[in-house]
Structures are given as C-alpha cells and as structure tokens.
Amino acid sequence: MAGLAVGVSSMKAGERALLHVGWELGYGKEGSFSFPNVPPMADIIYEVELIGFDEVREGKARGDMTAEERIGAADRRKMDGNSLFKDEKLEEAMQQYEMAIAYLGDDFMFQLFGKYRDMALAVKNPCHLNMAACLIKLKRHEEAIAQCTVVLAEDENNAKALFRRGKARAELGQTDAAREDFLKARKHAPEDKAITRELRLLDEHDKAIYKKQKEIYKGIFGPPPQPKPKPANVLTRMWQWLILIGQWLLSLIYRLFKRERRKAD
Incomplete structure (x- = not known):
C-alpha cells in the first residue's frame, strides 16, 4: 500500500492520524475483491495510530x-x-x-x-x-x-x-x-x-x-409524629373554674346546714 506507507512515514511514535489515500496510491483501478473488499477506483480513509518503529529485528519485513x-x-x-x-x-x-x-x-x-x-x-x-x-x-x-x-x-x-x-x-x-x-x-x-x-x-x-x-x-420517612395535646381555650378554663366554685359552694352550704341542724337538736 504505497499511499499508506507515505502517510505513516511522516508520523511520529505515539501519534494518531486520519489518512486519506487516493485510489491511485490505494488499490488502483482494479480494486480488491478478496480481503479487504475494496471497489475499483475507491479512495480509502485510514485511522492510524503509530505504536512505534519495529526495527528489522526479525531479519525480514513482516509481509515476507x-x-x-x-x-x-x-x-x-x-x-x-x-x-x-x-x-x-x-x-x-x-x-x-x-x-x-x-x-x-x-x-x-x-x-x-x-x-x-x-x-x-x-x-x-x-x-x-x-x-x-x-x-x-x-x-x-x-x-x-x-x-x-x-x-x-x-x-x-x-x-x-x-x-x-x-x-x-x-x-x-x-x-x-x-x-x-x-x-x-x-x-x-x-x-x-x-x-x-x-x-x-x-x-x-x-x-x-x-x-x-x-x-x-429512615431519615426521610421516620416514625410518624405524635399528636401534641391541644392547649385548653379560655372558655374551657372558665367553665372548669365555675364547676370548681359551684362544688365549693355546695360543700359550704352542706356544712352550714349540718351545723344549724346540730344546734336545733
């Protein structure tokens, strides 16, 4: 792949690039019908990451x-x-x-x-x-x-x-x-x-x-709050005091009545 080789040769190790290879430097007029399948006269876009340069440690190119x-x-x-x-x-x-x-x-x-x-x-x-x-x-x-x-x-x-x-x-x-x-x-x-x-x-x-x-x-929905006793209103308090006073008066009258009766006896 001549076009890919030209593009990669200008890259640095660790670099990423998007290479647009024209059909003249790609698979040509004939294209490729094996793997990869490329139509005739097709431009190719490669997304390339150059990992590093592999010196010819193995004695021959990878393709050989x-x-x-x-x-x-x-x-x-x-x-x-x-x-x-x-x-x-x-x-x-x-x-x-x-x-x-x-x-x-x-x-x-x-x-x-x-x-x-x-x-x-x-x-x-x-x-x-x-x-x-x-x-x-x-x-x-x-x-x-x-x-x-x-x-x-x-x-x-x-x-x-x-x-x-x-x-x-x-x-x-x-x-x-x-x-x-x-x-x-x-x-x-x-x-x-x-x-x-x-x-x-x-x-x-x-x-x-x-x-x-x-x-x-638990913090959000915790136990339901207990109803607080409602304070007695003024009328209720007055009524309670009147009852107490009435009971005291009845008790006083009853004592006086008993005392007068004893005197009569």
Missing part, C-alpha cells in the same frame, strides 16, 4: 514472513512485554503487546485455519488480556473492558477474560454486570480464590449500599 515466523515474532514481543510488566513499566509493556498484536492483525488472522489459527490465538489472546491487566492498573477501565471483549468474541468461556472484565466493570460501579462475569468465570474456574474474593467484595458493597439507603429512607 511465513505464518510461523509472524507468530514467532509476535510471541517474542509478548515475552518482552511480560518482562516490562513485571518491572511495573506498564506503558512500555503495552507498546510491546500492541506490536505483537500488529503481527497478528485481522487480515492475517482471516487467512489462518486449523492449527495455525490456534497457534496465533495462543499468542494474540494473552496479549489482549495482559493489555487489560495494564489498563486496570492504570485505571483505564473502559479500555480494559474492550480488550477482554475481544478475547471473549473468540472464546466466550475464557475465565481470565471474564474475571478481568468483571474487575473493570466493578471499578466503574457496574456491579450487576461485574457479578455476571464473575459468576460465569467461577463456573469455568471454581477453585480460583481471586474470583471468590471479588464476589465477596461485591456482596459486602451491596450490603453497605443497602444499609446506607435504609438509613436515608
């Missing part, structure tokens, strides 16, 4: 390699990435994983069958998963989810991909989706203690949220 050589080169990049990951050099490790994946691009994987495809996936999938591990450490959880999803598209029961996607989802507060991933991962790796621990942490998180919500609702 056999399938075994490309898979071997990718595997060596993966091992370099693993060494950097152990040293906590996460950005550098991700560059190596990305370059390994570049050896195993979609156009190359499309041509593989049988044992060669299995060999390529045995290198490619761990690179995606190791990228996810780096991204989780860097708190780039959305990108980590995307890397795990690539692996799950090939192997829906991959316990490591499910676990790491669940961990990234949990960090984003997507607890239901995270629990679904962890439960599926546990089905395929029942003795994995890390999965059990993450499920326990989710349960504790849910309990804490429930307790907090209960306290909030």
Whole structure:
C-alpha cells in the first residue's frame, strides 16, 4: 500500500492520524475483491495510530514472513512485554503487546485455519488480556473492558477474560454486570480464590449500599409524629373554674346546714 506507507512515514511514535489515500496510491483501478473488499477506483480513509518503529529485528519485513515466523515474532514481543510488566513499566509493556498484536492483525488472522489459527490465538489472546491487566492498573477501565471483549468474541468461556472484565466493570460501579462475569468465570474456574474474593467484595458493597439507603429512607420517612395535646381555650378554663366554685359552694352550704341542724337538736 504505497499511499499508506507515505502517510505513516511522516508520523511520529505515539501519534494518531486520519489518512486519506487516493485510489491511485490505494488499490488502483482494479480494486480488491478478496480481503479487504475494496471497489475499483475507491479512495480509502485510514485511522492510524503509530505504536512505534519495529526495527528489522526479525531479519525480514513482516509481509515476507511465513505464518510461523509472524507468530514467532509476535510471541517474542509478548515475552518482552511480560518482562516490562513485571518491572511495573506498564506503558512500555503495552507498546510491546500492541506490536505483537500488529503481527497478528485481522487480515492475517482471516487467512489462518486449523492449527495455525490456534497457534496465533495462543499468542494474540494473552496479549489482549495482559493489555487489560495494564489498563486496570492504570485505571483505564473502559479500555480494559474492550480488550477482554475481544478475547471473549473468540472464546466466550475464557475465565481470565471474564474475571478481568468483571474487575473493570466493578471499578466503574457496574456491579450487576461485574457479578455476571464473575459468576460465569467461577463456573469455568471454581477453585480460583481471586474470583471468590471479588464476589465477596461485591456482596459486602451491596450490603453497605443497602444499609446506607435504609438509613436515608429512615431519615426521610421516620416514625410518624405524635399528636401534641391541644392547649385548653379560655372558655374551657372558665367553665372548669365555675364547676370548681359551684362544688365549693355546695360543700359550704352542706356544712352550714349540718351545723344549724346540730344546734336545733
């Protein structure tokens, strides 16, 4: 691809660009009817990220390699990435994983069958998963989810991909989706203690949220207020005093009556 080569040659490592390649420097008048399928005389727009420059470590250009050589080169990049990951050099490790994946691009994987495809996936999938591990450490959880999803598209029961996607989802507060991933991962790796621990942490998180919500609702809707006794009005008080005075007068008259009667006797 002459046009793509011209565009990339002017880029710097780590740069992203949108390249518009005219048909003369693309697939020409004939186009391409294999992979990728490009109509005749079609301009092409590429979204390109230049990961880095791959010096000719392998002794030949990538396009001249056999399938075994490309898979071997990718595997060596993966091992370099693993060494950097152990040293906590996460950005550098991700560059190596990305370059390994570049050896195993979609156009190359499309041509593989049988044992060669299995060999390529045995290198490619761990690179995606190791990228996810780096991204989780860097708190780039959305990108980590995307890397795990690539692996799950090939192997829906991959316990490591499910676990790491669940961990990234949990960090984003997507607890239901995270629990679904962890439960599926546990089905395929029942003795994995890390999965059990993450499920326990989710349960504790849910309990804490429930307790907090209960306290909030209790504060909002608390026990109904007790009715306060209404103060007696003025007329009621006067009536009460009149009753007391009347009772006192009756008692006084009764005493006087008794005294007069005794005198008469």
